Amino acid sequence: MDSALVSALNAERAARRAAVLATPLSGAPARLLRAGEPLQGDPLADEIREAFRSGVSRRVTGADGDVFLTACLPPPRLVIVGAVHISQALAPIAAIAGFEATIVDPRTAFATEARFAGVRLIAEWPEEVLPGLGLDPWTALAAVTHDPKIDDFALRHALERGCFYVGALGSRKTHGKRIERLSAAGVPADDLARIRARSASPSARPARPRSRWR
Missing domain, CATH: 3.10.330 (Vcp-like ATPase; Chain A, domain 2)
Incomplete structure (x- = not known):
């Protein structure tokens, strides 16, 4: 050749x-x-x-x-914004699926090697880190802190960079407020519709049917 x-x-x-x-x-x-x-x-x-x-x-x-x-094609990557409990389970799952995982969280009390052994961990603010990571259409981003000061920039940046998956954790009410903030910040409605939101609130889950034996 x-x-x-x-x-x-x-x-x-x-x-x-x-x-x-x-x-x-x-x-x-x-x-x-x-x-x-x-x-x-x-x-x-x-x-x-x-x-x-x-x-x-x-x-x-x-x-x-x-x-x-x-x-x-570039190997798939997962950027997790938030060094929280769900990230401790998500990072190993990503590795099994063949994704290179990176966790970003400025809160040094959470972003510790003891909690995330063997995972690339960056204890800095997303706005300082993400532009340098080169997010692209082969990158997935999950924002899981529930803190707008940490999550919102990450979501905006992931949408701008065309990440193939952009997810955020929170209840329906939390996600509604998130959409209002991002919309006010100028994020187009079509981009906002790409955010995959899953509720972590028990109150948002479907009610279990009552047993007729009770």
């Missing part, structure tokens, strides 16, 4: 940008497709889009013969 092509592919991977390497099995020169580049008129446009979508490398057949598409 051409060394310039290898260098270009490595540069995309280092920058956490998706790319697809199309290698004709006939021996013709390979080519590098970058995420976001136009594919109109490309005989393998549908197959290349599928490679970007799925991350699966495979052999395909085009007008000029068989081509192997090598999908190079």
Whole structure:
């Protein structure tokens, strides 16, 4: 393979940008497709889009013969904002699922190595840390502190950066107030609708049916 092509592919991977390497099995020169580049008129446009979508490398057949598409997508990451009890369970689950987990929380009483052994832990404010982490469409963010001073910036930044999943913990009332604050801060309604909110309040859970034996 051409060394310039290898260098270009490595540069995309280092920058956490998706790319697809199309290698004709006939021996013709390979080519590098970058995420976001136009594919109109490309005989393998549908197959290349599928490679970007799925991350699966495979052999395909085009007008000029068989081509192997090598999908190079950035590894998934999870950024957890809040060094709380739920984070102690979520970080190991993320690791099992193949996600690199990072926990961000400025509260040093919570963000301790003793509570999060083996997990990347950053005891600083999200506004100081997240821009440098390079959140992207292959990053998920979960804000779990219930504290607007910590969560709100993180949610806004994750939405701006196009994270594939943006989640926040809180009751229906808490989430309603969160939406009001973010809307007032200028976050578009379509972006706000992307926030996945799950209630941690027992009062918000469906009532259990009464047993007829009581």
